[in-house]
Each structure stands twice: as structure tokens, then as C-alpha cells.
Amino acid sequence: MGFHNLKTNLEDGIYSIVIDREEKANALNAQTMQDIEGAFQEVYDNPEIKGVLITGAGNKAFVAGADIKEISEINYMTGRKFAESGQEIFAKIENCPKPVIAAINGYALGGGCELALACHIRVASENAQIGLPEVSLGLIPGYGGTQRLPQLIGKGKAFEMIMTGDPVGAKEAQSLGLVNHVVEQAELIKKAETILRRIIARAPLAVSMVIDCVNASQTTDDGYQTEANSFGNCCKSEDFVEGTKAFLNKRKPVFQGK
Known part of the structure; x- marks a missing residue:
């Protein structure tokens, strides 16, 4: 299956999904969200896929947020549909019957943080910055961030992160339980694949x-x-x-x- 803004590869049971909008810091526009939904439908349907690794193109951003130009044009009715659609797609990731690991290779902000939160396991490079800065735009997280972040790090710290909009670095994210492992950038994909291989060797x-x-x-x-x-x-x-x-x-x- 071909996608506009994703690169995918299946090797030894591991389906790699790379969000490929490096010039836009891999921001999630409508087409990219549609591509992600299609890619995970392939994960559900293809028995050769045993596990999923999702990351961003380049070494600066996993996903630096949603596409602000698209967001600036929404209103109450379209905004509700925008959030509900994103929630549905990310729920498909969270409920995927096969393990999904996010390899966070830089900025994971806004929708990028929410995408990582929907994955089962998160591995971050040392330069990662993770946060939900939507309040600085007069918004709140709309793809499940207000629900999943407290589950991982507790209510108090989630309130602080979401209400200030301030991101945390990789080491603090690990100490909070927001990411499982922190590694050097060059070791990121290898670490995520190693974990996936251990999981897919199980029943x-x-x-x-x-x-x-x-x-x-x-x-x-x-x-x-x-x-x-x-x-x-x-x-x-x-x-x-x-x-x-x-x-x-x-x-x-x-x-x-x-």
C-alpha cells in the first residue's frame, strides 16, 4: 500500500512506519492522519506483521505537532469532528492487537506527543522533547492527550505539563514514566527493534x-x-x-x- 506522507517497510515481522514530512517537522496534517489510519488498518489485516515501530523522518522531530495552518481554519463544529477523528485513529493504535513502539527521535509535541502516548511502549533519543503546548494556541490537546498522559505520569504532573504547555526532556520523561528507555540517537531504532523482537518471540x-x-x-x-x-x-x-x-x-x- 502506498502513502503520501509515510514510508513503510516490513522486515522479519516488524512493520516500520516513518512519518515523512521532515521539511514540516513531520507535522500531522489531514493527509498524514489518513495515512496513519491506513497503515494501521494494514497492521490489523496483514498476518505477516507481528509488531510495529513508528518514528519520524530525520533526527530533529518525531512529530512536532499538528499542522497549524489547518488548525487555524477550524471552528466549533469542525473542531469537534477534528478531535473525534484523531481520537478514533489513535484509539486504533492503542487497541492494536500487535505491539506498537514509538521511537521518539526529537520533538514530540502536541499531536506528536499524543501519537506517542497511544503507542504501547516509548523509546526516546537523548535530544527528545515531549510535551503538550496547545494552551499557547488557545487550545487543549484533542487526540486523547488529556486522558492518556495522567494515566502514565499521574494527575498532578499531567496538570502541570498540559496547563503550562512546557515540554520535558528525555531524562525527565523517563523519570516520570512517560518513556521506557532513553538512548543515544544512533541507537534509537536498534533499541526499539530489540524490544519488539523480544515481544514477537512470545505467544x-x-x-x-x-x-x-x-x-x-x-x-x-x-x-x-x-x-x-x-x-x-x-x-x-x-x-x-x-x-x-x-x-x-x-x-x-x-x-x-x-
């Missing part, structure tokens, strides 16, 4: 259910029931039989995702 159905259960802890009244149901479903899978047999026979399991 795919179990990994998918982990995503469901962790998300349920924030979105349902009884995440424990989701966990119990998912545990039961794992127990009737072929992967469970293979995993336990492999352990008892002291060999590596060969999972089929069944």
Missing part, C-alpha cells in the same frame, strides 16, 4: 490479550474480569500447549498464534 495471542487487559484497567469497570476471561482463553490455545511442552522439554517454543 502472539497472549501478547494481544496483555494489550486488552492493560487497556481494560483504564477503560472498564472490571479489568479483573477481562483478565480472568483472557487467562481462560489462553488456556484453550495451541500456543499454551506448545509453551508448556517446550518449557518441560527444555526447548524453545514455536508459537503459531493459535
Whole structure:
């Protein structure tokens, strides 16, 4: 599938998505959002894709925000639709049954921060700056940032970041739990791929259910029931039989995702 503003590549089960608007600091315009939605539909539909790595072109910006020219032209009605559409696309990422890692290679601001928040794991380069500066434009985050940021770093610090609009550097982001790892720029993609390879070597159905259960802890009244149901479903899978047999026979399991 071809995209206007993305470069994609599938190798050894890892689907790499590069937001390719380097001249615009990889800002999220309407076409790019449409491309991201299409790329994740491919992730859902293609069984050869086992995990996703998403990053930005160049070494200065992951995504430096939304396209301000487009935003300046919206009103109340179109603004609501703008936010709802973005929320729907990013929910597709958050609920993706395959692991998604954001490799944050510089500025991740506004919609770029929200994109990273929707991913399951975040790895940042040392030059990363992460924040939600929408209040400086008379706006608030609209793609889920007010909901996901407090889940990761707590209500108080989320209030401070969103209401001041001030970004945090990579090391502070790591100390807050906003990113999992901080590495040198040259090691960023390698680190993200290493984590993905470790995950996709595990049982795919179990990994998918982990995503469901962790998300349920924030979105349902009884995440424990989701966990119990998912545990039961794992127990009737072929992967469970293979995993336990492999352990008892002291060999590596060969999972089929069944």
C-alpha cells in the first residue's frame, strides 16, 4: 500500500512506519492522519506483521505537532469532528492487537506527543522533547492527550505539563514514566527493534490479550474480569500447549498464534 506522507517497510515481522514530512517537522496534517489510519488498518489485516515501530523522518522531530495552518481554519463544529477523528485513529493504535513502539527521535509535541502516548511502549533519543503546548494556541490537546498522559505520569504532573504547555526532556520523561528507555540517537531504532523482537518471540495471542487487559484497567469497570476471561482463553490455545511442552522439554517454543 502506498502513502503520501509515510514510508513503510516490513522486515522479519516488524512493520516500520516513518512519518515523512521532515521539511514540516513531520507535522500531522489531514493527509498524514489518513495515512496513519491506513497503515494501521494494514497492521490489523496483514498476518505477516507481528509488531510495529513508528518514528519520524530525520533526527530533529518525531512529530512536532499538528499542522497549524489547518488548525487555524477550524471552528466549533469542525473542531469537534477534528478531535473525534484523531481520537478514533489513535484509539486504533492503542487497541492494536500487535505491539506498537514509538521511537521518539526529537520533538514530540502536541499531536506528536499524543501519537506517542497511544503507542504501547516509548523509546526516546537523548535530544527528545515531549510535551503538550496547545494552551499557547488557545487550545487543549484533542487526540486523547488529556486522558492518556495522567494515566502514565499521574494527575498532578499531567496538570502541570498540559496547563503550562512546557515540554520535558528525555531524562525527565523517563523519570516520570512517560518513556521506557532513553538512548543515544544512533541507537534509537536498534533499541526499539530489540524490544519488539523480544515481544514477537512470545505467544502472539497472549501478547494481544496483555494489550486488552492493560487497556481494560483504564477503560472498564472490571479489568479483573477481562483478565480472568483472557487467562481462560489462553488456556484453550495451541500456543499454551506448545509453551508448556517446550518449557518441560527444555526447548524453545514455536508459537503459531493459535
